[in-house]
Amino acid sequence: MEIMRLSAPLGAEEALSLRAGQRVLLSGTIYTARDAAHRRLCELLARGGEPPFPLEGAVIYYCGPAPAPPGRPIGAAGPTTSYRMDAYAPTLLRLGELGMIGKGKRSEQVVDAMKEYGLPVIAAGGIADGRQMAAALALRWGADEESARRAALLHDCTKKFDKELQLALCRQYGIEPDAAERREGKLLHAITGAAVAYADFGVSGEVRDAIRWHTTGKADMKLLEKIIYLADYIEPTRDFCDLTELRRLAFEDLDGALLLGFTMAVEDLAKKGMPVHPNSVLARDYLKGKRP
Numbered sequence: 001m002e003i004m005r006l007s008a009p010l011g012a013e014e015a016l017s018l019r020a021g022q023r024v025l026l027s028g029t030i031y032t033a034r035d036a037a038h039r040r041l042c043e044l045l046a047r048g049g050e051p052p053f054p055l056e057g058a059v060i061y062y063c064g065p066a067p068a069p070p071g072r073p074i075g076a077a078g079p080t081t082s083y084r085m086d087a088y089a090p091t092l093l094r095l096g097e098l099g100m101i102g103k104g105k106r107s108e109q110v111v112d113a114m115k116e117y118g119l120p121v122i123a124a125g126g127i128a129d130g131r132q133m134a135a136a137l138a139l140r141w142g143a144d145e146e147s148a149r150r151a152a153l154l155h156d157c158t159k160k161f162d163k164e165l166q167l168a169l170c171r172q173y174g175i176e177p178d179a180a181e182r183r184e185g186k187l188l189h190a191i192t193g194a195a196v197a198y199a200d201f202g203v204s205g206e207v208r209d210a211i212r213w214h215t216t217g218k219a220d221m222k223l224l225e226k227i228i229y230l231a232d233y234i235e236p237t238r239d240f241c242d243l244t245e246l247r248r249l250a251f252e253d254l255d256g257a258l259l260l261g262f263t264m265a266v267e268d269l270a271k272k273g274m275p276v277h278p279n280s281v282l283a284r285d286y287l288k289g290k291r292p
């Protein structure tokens with residue numbers, strides 16, 4: 001499909017010509033705002049105030065930035081979950097907003113408002129976010145940025161495969177999964193992803209190993225392995241639990257962040273009654289043993 005080039009602010013005619021699945025290359029002026037900014041904006045409008053930027057044709061990017069690495073104005077940023085903006089979006093759509101960049105489902109009210117005003121949503125997924133986060137961490141900790149991007153791009157390359165195919169790939173690449181990995185099929189994608197990335201995509205051994213350990217971790221991880229494990233955990237679209245402290249630590253104390261990450265992961269699985277892979281426990285205990 002051809003990519004449509006658009007420039008924000010959008011004209012109603014070009015916005016309305018968009019169809020589901022259309023690929024878009026968007027440039028121009030794009031505003032970033034999350035829930036707090038939306039709330040303030042709507043409160044201001046309700047008081048009869050002038051919006052701080054023209055809403056006519058505006059595209060608003062629901063942007064979730066990670067903490068800024070030292071010396072940088074902003075950390076890696078990616079689209080955040082859209083429902084946080086659902087209470088405010090109908091007001092902005094009525095006043096001329098023509099594009100929303102975010103991810104996840106929208107409420108009925110937002111969908112109704114979109115139908116009423118005939119407006120498009122411009123959605124974005126999570127791959128770019130993991131790559132940006134991995135690159136930012138690589139930059140901060142002195143790892144090779146390109147290797148980090150590559151590992152982040154390919155780390156889940158076999159994730160959609162079912163267990164049968166995962167096990168077939170293990171046999172094809174001469175890998176013997178351990179008992180826990182066989183039981184918990186989800187863990188297999190790290191093993192097969194690493195093998196496929198190495199054999200079929202030609203990544204380096206360093207990138208392969210970073211993919212291999214991105215799910216369970218292990219004791220005594222190498223720099224890129226740490227970065228990919230953490231990037232996967234804290235990339236901006238992850239919002240299954242409060243990651244504020246982990247995101248802050250990731251740019252200040254890499255091993256401290258890993259220790260917190262493994263501790264959280266192990267506790268979370270135990271709380272859900274799910275099996276914890278021994279490598280994650282070993283990773284946590286190894287890091288704990290290294291702390292002063």
Ligand SMILES: [Fe+2]
Pocket residue numbers: 155156159189214215
């Ligand atoms: Fe994964």
